[in-house]
Amino acid sequence: xxxxxxxxxxxxxxxxxxxxxxxxxxxxxxxxxxxxxxxxxxxxxxxxxxxxxxxxxxxxxxxxxxxxxxxxxxxxxxxxxxxxxxxxxxxxxxxxxxxxxxxxxxxxxxxxxxxxxxxxxxxxxxxxxxxxxxxxxxxxxxxxxxxxxxxxxxxxxxxxxxxxxxxxxxxxxxxxxxxxxxxxxxxxxxxxxxxxxxxxxxxxxxxxxxxxxxxxxxxxxxxxxxxxxxxxx
Amino acid sequence: xxxxxxxxxxxxxxxxxxxxxxxxxxxxxxxxxxxxxxxxxxxxxxxxxxxxxxxxxxxxxxxxxxxxxxxxxxxxxxxxxxxxxxxxxxxxxxxxxxxxxxxxxxxxxxxxxxxxxxxxxxxxxxxxxxxxxxxxxxxxxxxxxxxxxxxxxxxxxxxxxxxxxxxxxxxxxxxxxxxxxxxxxxxxxxxxxxxxxxxxxxxxxxxxxxxxxxxxxxxxxxxxxxxxxxxxxxxxxxxxxxxxxxxxxxxxxxxxxxxxxxxxxxxxxxxxxxxxxxxxxxxxxxxxxxxxxxxxxxxxxxxxxxxxxxxxxxx
Numbered sequence: 208x209x210x211x212x213x214x215x216x217x218x219x220x221x222x223x224x225x226x227x228x229x230x231x232x233x234x235x236x237x238x239x240x241x242x243x244x245x246x247x248x249x250x251x252x253x254x255x256x257x258x259x260x261x262x263x264x265x266x267x268x269x270x271x272x273x274x275x276x277x278x279x280x281x282x283x284x285x286x287x288x289x290x291x292x293x294x295x296x297x298x299x300x301x302x303x304x305x306x307x308x309x310x311x312x313x314x315x316x317x318x319x320x321x322x323x324x325x326x327x328x329x330x331x332x333x334x335x336x337x338x339x340x341x342x343x344x345x346x347x348x349x350x351x352x353x354x355x356x357x358x359x360x361x362x363x364x365x366x367x368x369x370x371x372x373x374x375x376x377x378x379x380x381x382x383x384x385x386x387x388x389x390x391x392x393x394x395x396x397x398x399x400x401x402x403x404x405x406x407x408x409x410x411x412x413x414x415x416x417x418x419x420x421x422x423x424x425x426x427x428x429x430x431x432x433x434x435x436x437x438x439x440x
Numbered sequence: 441x442x443x444x445x446x447x448x449x450x451x452x453x454x455x456x457x458x459x460x461x462x463x464x465x466x467x468x469x470x471x472x473x474x475x476x477x478x479x480x481x482x483x484x485x486x487x488x489x490x491x492x493x494x495x496x497x498x499x500x501x502x503x504x505x506x507x508x509x510x511x512x513x514x515x516x517x518x519x520x521x522x523x524x525x526x527x528x529x530x531x532x533x534x535x536x537x538x539x540x541x542x543x544x545x546x547x548x549x550x551x552x553x554x555x556x557x558x559x560x561x562x563x564x565x566x567x568x569x570x571x572x573x574x575x576x577x578x579x580x581x582x583x584x585x586x587x588x589x590x591x592x593x594x595x596x597x598x599x600x601x602x603x604x605x606x607x608x609x610x611x612x613x614x615x616x617x618x619x620x621x622x623x624x625x626x627x628x629x630x631x632x633x634x635x636x637x638x639x640x641x642x643x644x645x646x647x648x649x650x651x652x653x654x655x656x657x658x659x660x661x662x663x664x665x666x667x668x669x670x671x672x673x674x675x676x677x678x679x680x681x682x683x684x685x686x687x688x689x690x691x692x693x694x695x696x697x698x699x700x701x702x703x704x705x706x707x708x709x710x711x712x713x714x715x716x717x718x719x720x721x722x723x724x725x726x727x728x729x730x731x732x733x734x735x736x737x738x739x740x741x742x743x744x745x746x747x748x749x750x751x752x753x754x755x
Contacts, residue, residue, distance in 0.1 A: 223624040224729035226676055226704035227736040231624045238669045265466045265672040267696055272466075272672035277736040282729045346469035347670055347696030350579055353469075391579050408581075415570055416468045 220245070220293065224282040225272065228262070232289060233270040242269040243344060243356075247300055247421045249293060258288035266420045267345050303342070303423045308388065310336075310379050310401040310426045311434035317398040321381070324364055333428065335359045336400060341386060341424040346416075351390035351407040353418050358386050366396035377438070379403050379426075404429075404437035444511025444562065444597040448590045449544070452502010454649065456575035457566050457583025458557070460493020465570060466672065466695045473574035473582065473691050476555045476650060476714035479612055479743060480519030484559035486747050487516040487536045487606055487754060489598075495566055495573040495583060496559040501549040504558070504586065512540040513597040514561040518606060520553015520715050534606040536754065538599050552614060553715040554648075562597035577650040577692045604754045609746055611739070615712025616722045618688075618705045620678065621732050625700035628662045629680075636660065637702055641721045642686065648718065650692040652679075655722075659684030662700055670696040676705035678724070690714065706732055708739045 223231040232249060235242035250266045253273065260279030265272040275285050312318060312333045322329045339362075341355040358381055366382040372394045374380070379388055380397035388403045389395070407417045418424065429437070458481060461474030475481040475498045482492035497504065499522065515537055517524060522533035527543035533556050539545060547556065566573045566583040573583035626634060642657030661684040673679070677689045679699045688705060703724060705713065716722060727735065 224621055225624050225674060226621050227706045227708075227729075227732035229674060229704075231672070236668070263464045263466060265695065267671040268669035270669075270671050272674070274674075277733045278740060281733040345670075345696065346467060348469060348694045350470045350576065350581065351468065393578075412570075420467060 222286045222289065227277050229272055229274045230282055230285045230289065231270055231272050235269045238268045244300065246271045249289065250420065251300065252292040252295065253289070256292060258285065260285070267347065300421065303421050304419065305423045305425070306418060307425050307427050308403055308405045309429040309433070309437060310403050311429050311431055312336075312401045313431040313434075315379075315399055315401045318400050321362065321364065321398050321400055325361055327361065332362060332400065335361050336381075336386070337426050337428055339386070339426070341426075343418045343420050343422045343424060344385075345420055349391055349393065351416060352387055353407055353416075355386045355424055356384055358384050360384075364398060367398070368396070370394040370396040371399075374399060375402075377402050377404065377406075402434060404434055442511060442513075442562070442597040442599075444513040444560075444594040445509040446592040446594070447507045447509055448504070448586050448588055448592070449507050450503070450505040450588055451586035451590075452500055452504065454500035454577070455502055455504050455586045456498050456577065456650075457495060457564070457573050457586070458498040458575060459495040459573040459583070461574040461691075462570045462572040469695050470570065471576070471691065471693050471695055472675065473572070473576045473650075475519075475557055476691050477519050477553075477557065477612075477711040479711045480555065481557040481559065482747060483518040483534075483606065483612070483750070484516040484557045486750050487518070487604075488514055488559055488561040488601065489751065490559060490561065492747065494559065495564045496557050497586065499547050499556045499558060501554055503546075503548045505547075506545045506592075508539045508541055508543045508545070509591070510541050511594070511597050512538065512599045513594060514538050514599050514601045515545070516559045516561075516606065517547070517556055518559075518608075518612070519556035521550045522553070522556045523548045523550040532605055534608045535604070536601060536606060537603045538601075540599075552717070554717060555714055560594055560597075561599065561601070562594040565593040565595060602754070606750075607753065611708075611712070611743060611746075613712060614715040614717075614720065615709050616716065616720065618709045618713055618722060618724050619727050619732065619735065620703035620705050620724050621729050622703045622726050623701070624704070625668065626702050628668075628700045629660060629702055630663055633660050633662075634702070637686075638724055638726055641723055643721045644716045644718050646718045650690060652687045652689040652693060653713070654685060654687040657686065660686055660702060668698055668700060670698040673697050673701070674704055676707060676710050677701045678703045678705065688713065706736060708736060708743075
């Protein structure tokens with residue numbers, strides 16, 4: 208997503224104290240692959256070598272929120288620990304776990320409108336969506352809402368002016384450069400182009416979330432019959 | 441093992457099962473949840489000899505009517521000032537008391553507060569999600585919302601503790617002065633707006649729920665129309681929407697958001713803040729991060745000491 212000619216690395220991170228229990232580490236002001244890579248690197252380094260009093264880390268587009276137990280540590284100690292991790296963090300990320308997520312593009316309420324707005328046929332929209340190489344950038348908003356970056360430029364639309372209510376869980380929706388598979392029935396202003404039987408909230412206590420941040424995702428087309436079989440199976 | 445059984449005769453909206461919540465999962469879009477007034481649940485549980493985060497019921501201003509169908513068990517209530525009636529006995533809402541088969545417990549809103557926690561001497565058999573019974577209101581995941589007709593079973597029910605009024609400490613009262621650390625996006629607000637934020641009064645609006653509390657007060661307009669990348673949110677984030685309206689994010693907050701956060705409220709202040717009713721006023725006071733940590737430590741010690749002494753005071 209970094210345009211050609213942009214600086215290869217984001218600015219040196221900025222550490223911002225948050226309330227009595229966190230430090231926000233910012234790797235830039237605008238969304239870029241370079242900034243997000245830095246977020247992932249620090250997140251991985253922290254998971255491998257947590258400092259005393261570390262509570263949890265929340266990765267986002269350009270920043271990582273690091274929570275600590277104020278009974279055990281403070282902002283300055285946390286910031287020093289994070290700086291040390293940054294100097295020792297590996298230069299490259301391990302190759303990501305890959306997932307294939309089935310999508311049924313039949314009975315998709317917004318497919319025709321997306322095609323019209325993008326100046327494409329519905330098949331071309333589907334093929335473009337299937338051709339995308341997606342990365343789990345972050346979870347946000349609500350449980351299991353995994354924001355997948357990497358929607359092909361031909362499909363990038365602003366969100367609708369007003370949200371549609373009651374969009375079913377399992378909807379495959381797109382807006383901007385992103386795609387996600389919903390986990391709850393909720394309003395959304397994103398465009399509904401398909402349905403997936405994959406559950407991001409797996410219901411498996413050993414592995415409750417299908418993806419980790421940083422994982423790679425590819426979509427695979429399925430028929431309505433296969434959707435019904437997988438959805439109810 | 442002794443068992444007790446309850447049936448919900450009536451439950452207002454937003455009456456849910458809650459426990460200590462599920463920390464550590466914000467990276468998956470899951471906030472901690474748990475009671476809006478976490479200290480209230482801890483007090484009620486400790487008054488019964490439970491762990492502070494054991495599962496109980498969070499009662500909203502909608503109220504709750506529970507019928508005890510079978511068994512005998514001790515209960516405790518803490519939190520807002522609700523009006524309570526158990527089998528015809530009028531009780532305060534800071535109370536430990538027994539209930540037995542045939543008794544009806546009625547909890548209605550009273551003179552102050554929004555939330556009140558009901559704890560049970562025993563283990564509530566309730567659905568858990570990711571290890572916790574805390575209900576995430578938006579999804580309904582966890583123990584869930586209480587609805588009329590629902591039955592609640594209790595295992596390991598204990599009874600026989602002397603009924604007592606619970607002392608209501610100063611730190612459990614509604615809190616109208618909220619300590620904040622400015623930021624992490626205070627830089628998007630002109631100095632005059634930051635000064636307004638700290639000098640003027642705000643009030644709780646009618647738009648408040650487990651996700652957050654919108655405030656009325658001066659419009660806090662950011663410098664320019666902003667498009668900041670969505671970033672992590674904390675319980676206590678003071679988020680300002682494009683029209684300058686501030687909201688304090690609470691137990692079931694969304695985990696990321698693209699509105700700037702002018703400041704973040706110290707964790708300890710959020711329980712008392714949750715008990716402020718619509719139109720009650722509040723102010724923000726900024727402190728330095730180092731002072732915030734020192735204050736958090738001092739307050740945690742004060743609450744822990746009080747809780748540790750509570751059982752002896754109720755003998």
